[in-house]
Amino acid sequence: MRVWVLGCRGSTPAPGPATIRYGGHTSCLAVSADDGPPTLLLDAGTGLANLPTVLEGRPFRGALLLSHLHWDHTHGLPFSPATDHLDAEVALSLPAQGAPAEELLARAMSPPHFPIGLQGLRGAWTFDTLEEGRFEVAGFEVLAREIPHKGGRTFGYRVIGPDGRALAYLPDHQPSRLGAGTTGFGPLHEAALALTEGVDLLVHDAQYTAEEFPRMHDFGHSAINYAVELSHAADVGQLVAFHHAPTRTDAQLDDLADRFTGAATFAQEGLELTL
Numbered sequence: 001m002r003v004w005v006l007g008c009r010g011s012t013p014a015p016g017p018a019t020i021r022y023g024g025h026t027s028c029l030a031v032s033a034d035d036g037p038p039t040l041l042l043d044a045g046t047g048l049a050n051l052p053t054v055l056e057g058r059p060f061r062g063a064l065l066l067s068h069l070h071w072d073h074t075h076g077l078p079f080s081p082a083t084d085h086l087d088a089e090v091a092l093s094l095p096a097q098g099a100p101a102e103e104l105l106a107r108a109m110s111p112p113h114f115p116i117g118l119q120g121l122r123g124a125w126t127f128d129t130l131e132e133g134r135f136e137v138a139g140f141e142v143l144a145r146e147i148p149h150k151g152g153r154t155f156g157y158r159v160i161g162p163d164g165r166a167l168a169y170l171p172d173h174q175p176s177r178l179g180a181g182t183t184g185f186g187p188l189h190e191a192a193l194a195l196t197e198g199v200d201l202l203v204h205d206a207q208y209t210a211e212e213f214p215r216m217h218d219f220g221h222s223a224i225n226y227a228v229e230l231s232h233a234a235d236v237g238q239l240v241a242f243h244h245a246p247t248r249t250d251a252q253l254d255d256l257a258d259r260f261t262g263a264a265t266f267a268q269e270g271l272e273l274t275l
Contacts, residue, residue, distance in 0.1 A: 001161040001275040004030040007047015008267035010243035018249040023269025026072035039138040048076030059085040063138040066094040068154035088123030095153040096129035145191040148177040165275040166199040185226035196234035206241035
Protein backbone atom coordinates (compact mmCIF):
# COMPACT_ATOMS: atom_id res chain seq x y z
CA MET A 1 0.00 0.00 0.00
CA ARG A 2 1.20 3.50 -0.84
CA VAL A 3 -0.12 6.70 0.73
CA TRP A 4 0.40 10.24 -0.56
CA VAL A 5 -0.21 13.31 1.61
CA LEU A 6 -1.84 15.83 -0.74
CA GLY A 7 -2.89 18.27 2.00
CA CYS A 8 -2.33 18.24 5.76
CA ARG A 9 -3.46 21.64 7.04
CA GLY A 10 -6.50 22.01 9.29
CA SER A 11 -9.46 24.39 9.40
CA THR A 12 -8.54 26.69 6.50
CA PRO A 13 -5.86 26.82 3.81
CA ALA A 14 -2.70 28.57 4.95
CA PRO A 15 -0.55 29.47 1.95
CA GLY A 16 2.49 31.70 2.23
CA PRO A 17 6.23 31.80 2.85
CA ALA A 18 5.88 30.69 6.50
CA THR A 19 4.14 27.40 5.56
CA ILE A 20 5.79 26.50 2.28
CA ARG A 21 7.63 23.35 3.47
CA TYR A 22 4.80 21.61 5.33
CA GLY A 23 2.21 23.05 2.97
CA GLY A 24 -0.94 25.11 3.27
CA HIS A 25 -3.49 22.84 1.56
CA THR A 26 -6.19 21.17 3.65
CA SER A 27 -6.89 17.50 4.28
CA CYS A 28 -6.55 14.96 1.50
CA LEU A 29 -4.81 11.58 1.17
CA ALA A 30 -4.45 9.37 -1.91
CA VAL A 31 -4.04 5.61 -1.42
CA SER A 32 -2.92 2.84 -3.76
CA ALA A 33 -3.17 -0.87 -3.00
CA ASP A 34 -0.04 -1.64 -5.03
CA ASP A 35 2.46 0.05 -7.33
CA GLY A 36 -0.29 1.42 -9.55
CA PRO A 37 -2.11 4.75 -9.37
CA PRO A 38 -4.23 5.58 -6.32
CA THR A 39 -7.80 4.31 -6.40
CA LEU A 40 -8.90 5.66 -3.01
CA LEU A 41 -9.05 9.24 -1.78
CA LEU A 42 -9.62 10.17 1.85
CA ASP A 43 -11.23 13.62 2.10
CA ALA A 44 -11.37 16.36 -0.50
CA GLY A 45 -9.78 19.41 1.06
CA THR A 46 -7.85 21.81 -1.14
CA GLY A 47 -5.02 19.27 -1.21
CA LEU A 48 -7.08 17.45 -3.86
CA ALA A 49 -5.60 19.97 -6.31
CA ASN A 50 -2.27 18.12 -5.93
CA LEU A 51 -3.69 14.82 -7.22
CA PRO A 52 -2.76 15.42 -10.90
CA THR A 53 0.91 15.31 -9.93
CA VAL A 54 0.52 11.82 -8.44
CA LEU A 55 -1.53 10.65 -11.43
CA GLU A 56 0.87 12.26 -13.94
CA GLY A 57 -2.02 14.07 -15.59
CA ARG A 58 -4.37 11.07 -15.86
CA PRO A 59 -7.97 11.24 -14.61
CA PHE A 60 -8.84 9.67 -11.27
CA ARG A 61 -10.89 6.47 -11.26
CA GLY A 62 -11.90 5.15 -7.88
CA ALA A 63 -13.58 6.01 -4.59
CA LEU A 64 -13.59 9.12 -2.42
CA LEU A 65 -14.48 8.76 1.27
CA LEU A 66 -15.26 11.93 3.20
CA SER A 67 -14.70 11.82 6.95
CA HIS A 68 -17.22 14.66 7.42
CA LEU A 69 -18.52 17.75 5.67
CA HIS A 70 -16.58 20.68 7.11
CA TRP A 71 -15.23 23.07 4.46
CA ASP A 72 -11.60 22.09 4.92
CA HIS A 73 -12.50 18.53 3.87
CA THR A 74 -14.72 19.33 0.88
CA HIS A 75 -13.56 22.57 -0.76
CA GLY A 76 -11.23 20.80 -3.15
CA LEU A 77 -14.06 19.01 -4.97
CA PRO A 78 -14.37 21.41 -7.94
CA PHE A 79 -10.68 22.35 -8.08
CA SER A 80 -8.81 19.20 -9.11
CA PRO A 81 -8.32 18.47 -12.83
CA ALA A 82 -7.92 14.77 -11.93
CA THR A 83 -11.44 14.43 -10.54
CA ASP A 84 -13.22 17.23 -12.42
CA HIS A 85 -12.36 15.57 -15.74
CA LEU A 86 -14.46 14.21 -18.59
CA ASP A 87 -12.88 10.76 -18.15
CA ALA A 88 -12.92 10.67 -14.34
CA GLU A 89 -14.94 8.08 -12.43
CA VAL A 90 -15.57 9.02 -8.80
CA ALA A 91 -17.72 7.16 -6.28
CA LEU A 92 -18.09 9.62 -3.38
CA SER A 93 -19.41 8.46 0.01
CA LEU A 94 -19.96 10.36 3.26
CA PRO A 95 -21.36 9.65 6.75
CA ALA A 96 -25.14 9.30 6.72
CA GLN A 97 -26.89 12.12 8.58
CA GLY A 98 -30.54 12.39 7.71
CA ALA A 99 -30.49 13.53 4.07
CA PRO A 100 -29.23 12.28 0.69
CA ALA A 101 -25.54 12.80 0.01
CA GLU A 102 -26.17 15.15 -2.91
CA GLU A 103 -28.46 17.35 -0.83
CA LEU A 104 -25.92 17.59 1.99
CA LEU A 105 -23.06 18.50 -0.35
CA ALA A 106 -25.16 20.98 -2.30
CA ARG A 107 -25.70 23.07 0.84
CA ALA A 108 -22.13 24.32 0.41
CA MET A 109 -21.58 23.76 -3.30
CA SER A 110 -24.37 25.48 -5.24
CA PRO A 111 -25.36 29.03 -6.14
CA PRO A 112 -25.19 31.53 -4.52
CA HIS A 113 -22.35 30.02 -2.48
CA PHE A 114 -20.56 28.59 -5.53
CA PRO A 115 -21.14 29.10 -9.28
CA ILE A 116 -21.91 25.43 -10.06
CA GLY A 117 -23.55 22.56 -8.26
CA LEU A 118 -22.51 18.92 -8.14
CA GLN A 119 -24.05 18.34 -11.57
CA GLY A 120 -21.42 20.69 -12.95
CA LEU A 121 -18.57 18.34 -12.06
CA ARG A 122 -17.25 16.63 -15.17
CA GLY A 123 -16.90 12.87 -15.40
CA ALA A 124 -18.97 10.00 -14.00
CA TRP A 125 -19.81 10.80 -10.36
CA THR A 126 -21.97 8.90 -7.87
CA PHE A 127 -22.93 10.08 -4.39
CA ASP A 128 -23.90 7.88 -1.45
CA THR A 129 -24.12 7.83 2.34
CA LEU A 130 -22.48 5.36 4.73
CA GLU A 131 -23.36 3.87 8.08
CA GLU A 132 -20.80 2.46 10.49
CA GLY A 133 -19.48 -0.96 9.51
CA ARG A 134 -17.23 -2.87 7.16
CA PHE A 135 -17.38 -2.67 3.39
CA GLU A 136 -15.28 -3.20 0.26
CA VAL A 137 -14.30 -0.18 -1.81
CA ALA A 138 -11.76 0.37 -4.61
CA GLY A 139 -9.85 -2.83 -3.80
CA PHE A 140 -9.70 -2.18 -0.05
CA GLU A 141 -11.54 -3.45 3.01
CA VAL A 142 -12.70 -0.45 5.05
CA LEU A 143 -13.98 -0.16 8.61
CA ALA A 144 -15.93 3.04 9.31
CA ARG A 145 -16.60 4.12 12.89
CA GLU A 146 -18.15 7.31 14.23
CA ILE A 147 -15.77 9.40 16.32
CA PRO A 148 -16.43 12.52 18.42
CA HIS A 149 -16.05 15.79 16.52
CA LYS A 150 -18.44 18.72 16.81
CA GLY A 151 -20.56 20.07 13.99
CA GLY A 152 -21.80 17.03 12.09
CA ARG A 153 -21.36 13.29 12.01
CA THR A 154 -17.72 12.30 11.59
CA PHE A 155 -16.16 8.95 10.70
CA GLY A 156 -12.67 7.62 11.15
CA TYR A 157 -11.57 4.96 8.68
CA ARG A 158 -9.44 1.86 8.88
CA VAL A 159 -8.26 0.90 5.39
CA ILE A 160 -6.85 -2.61 4.81
CA GLY A 161 -5.05 -3.48 1.59
CA PRO A 162 -5.04 -6.86 -0.19
CA ASP A 163 -1.75 -7.75 1.53
CA GLY A 164 -3.23 -7.07 5.00
CA ARG A 165 -1.37 -3.82 5.58
CA ALA A 166 -3.56 -1.27 7.32
CA LEU A 167 -3.94 2.49 7.53
CA ALA A 168 -6.07 4.36 10.10
CA TYR A 169 -7.29 7.86 9.24
CA LEU A 170 -8.69 10.09 12.00
CA PRO A 171 -8.07 13.63 10.76
CA ASP A 172 -10.63 15.41 12.99
CA HIS A 173 -11.06 13.86 16.41
CA GLN A 174 -12.18 15.43 19.68
CA PRO A 175 -12.00 12.65 22.29
CA SER A 176 -12.28 15.23 25.08
CA ARG A 177 -16.02 15.41 24.26
CA LEU A 178 -16.21 12.02 26.03
CA GLY A 179 -14.35 13.21 29.13
CA ALA A 180 -10.83 14.00 30.25
CA GLY A 181 -9.43 10.47 30.22
CA THR A 182 -6.36 9.68 32.27
CA THR A 183 -4.18 12.44 30.80
CA GLY A 184 -6.69 15.26 30.34
CA PHE A 185 -6.68 15.03 26.54
CA GLY A 186 -9.61 12.60 26.26
CA PRO A 187 -10.17 8.88 26.78
CA LEU A 188 -8.85 6.10 24.60
CA HIS A 189 -12.40 5.20 23.62
CA GLU A 190 -13.57 2.01 21.96
CA ALA A 191 -14.06 3.39 18.43
CA ALA A 192 -10.59 4.95 18.33
CA LEU A 193 -8.99 1.72 19.49
CA ALA A 194 -10.99 -0.40 17.03
CA LEU A 195 -9.84 1.79 14.16
CA THR A 196 -6.18 1.91 15.16
CA GLU A 197 -5.32 -1.40 16.89
CA GLY A 198 -2.19 -2.80 15.27
CA VAL A 199 -2.28 -0.66 12.12
CA ASP A 200 0.91 -0.06 10.20
CA LEU A 201 0.18 3.66 9.80
CA LEU A 202 -1.99 6.06 11.79
CA VAL A 203 -2.75 9.51 10.34
CA HIS A 204 -4.25 11.46 13.24
CA ASP A 205 -5.46 14.93 14.15
CA ALA A 206 -2.68 16.79 15.99
CA GLN A 207 -3.89 20.35 15.70
CA TYR A 208 -3.05 21.52 19.23
CA THR A 209 -0.14 21.35 21.61
CA ALA A 210 -0.54 20.44 25.27
CA GLU A 211 -0.01 24.10 26.16
CA GLU A 212 -2.77 25.27 23.79
CA PHE A 213 -5.26 22.53 24.61
CA PRO A 214 -6.82 23.97 27.81
CA ARG A 215 -8.17 26.99 25.95
CA MET A 216 -8.93 25.09 22.71
CA HIS A 217 -10.34 21.84 24.13
CA ASP A 218 -13.84 22.44 22.72
CA PHE A 219 -12.76 23.45 19.21
CA GLY A 220 -13.17 19.92 17.84
CA HIS A 221 -9.60 18.65 17.70
CA SER A 222 -6.91 16.66 19.48
CA ALA A 223 -3.70 17.52 21.21
CA ILE A 224 -0.60 15.98 19.68
CA ASN A 225 -0.07 14.23 23.00
CA TYR A 226 -3.34 12.30 22.59
CA ALA A 227 -2.30 11.04 19.16
CA VAL A 228 0.98 9.76 20.63
CA GLU A 229 -0.81 8.14 23.58
CA LEU A 230 -3.27 6.40 21.24
CA SER A 231 -0.50 5.18 18.94
CA HIS A 232 1.31 3.58 21.88
CA ALA A 233 -1.83 2.01 23.34
CA ALA A 234 -2.88 0.60 19.95
CA ASP A 235 0.61 -0.67 19.03
CA VAL A 236 0.71 1.41 15.86
CA GLY A 237 3.65 0.98 13.49
CA GLN A 238 4.01 4.67 12.55
CA LEU A 239 2.16 7.81 13.62
CA VAL A 240 1.81 10.73 11.24
CA ALA A 241 0.70 13.96 12.93
CA PHE A 242 -1.85 15.65 10.67
CA HIS A 243 -4.30 18.55 10.39
CA HIS A 244 -1.78 21.18 11.44
CA ALA A 245 -3.16 24.41 12.87
CA PRO A 246 -3.40 27.04 10.11
CA THR A 247 -1.33 29.48 12.18
CA ARG A 248 1.49 26.96 12.75
CA THR A 249 4.59 28.00 10.81
CA ASP A 250 7.21 25.70 9.32
CA ALA A 251 9.63 26.73 12.07
CA GLN A 252 7.09 25.92 14.78
CA LEU A 253 6.35 22.54 13.20
CA ASP A 254 10.08 21.85 13.09
CA ASP A 255 10.22 22.54 16.83
CA LEU A 256 7.33 20.17 17.46
CA ALA A 257 8.90 17.50 15.28
CA ASP A 258 12.06 17.79 17.41
CA ARG A 259 10.01 17.51 20.61
CA PHE A 260 8.31 14.35 19.37
CA THR A 261 11.29 12.72 17.67
CA GLY A 262 10.78 8.98 17.60
CA ALA A 263 7.09 9.30 18.48
CA ALA A 264 5.60 10.94 15.38
CA THR A 265 6.32 12.02 11.84
CA PHE A 266 4.83 15.40 10.99
CA ALA A 267 2.91 15.35 7.72
CA GLN A 268 4.09 17.47 4.81
CA GLU A 269 2.51 18.00 1.42
CA GLY A 270 4.08 15.59 -1.04
CA LEU A 271 5.07 13.03 1.61
CA GLU A 272 4.82 9.50 0.20
CA LEU A 273 4.64 6.53 2.55
CA THR A 274 4.93 2.84 1.68
CA LEU A 275 3.39 0.27 4.01
